[in-house]
Amino acid sequence: MPNAAGRARNRCSHSSGTRGCTAFVAFSPSTATAFAALVNAGPTVGVSSVQRAYEAAWALVERAAGTRCDRDLPRSRLR
Secondary structure, three states, rough: OOOOOOOEEEOOEEEEEEOOEEEEEEEEEEEEEEEEEEEEEOOOOOHHHHHHHHHHHHHHHHHOOOOOOOOOOOHHEEE
């Protein structure tokens, strides 16, 4: 996926869940960045844990690459 500067970044992710827990992992070989989130809640309609983990992971990839992406989360949500 190209960034704002037109350079491609490899991004891979996977999410899964069972009754009572949800997991999300992501990595970017091009920026040597990895992210994992474990949630003590099953995947249900209206729960945004996977979407928030996805957004946080790609914000970290963009930050590691030294660019800012319009989809970046505000810094206060990443702390």
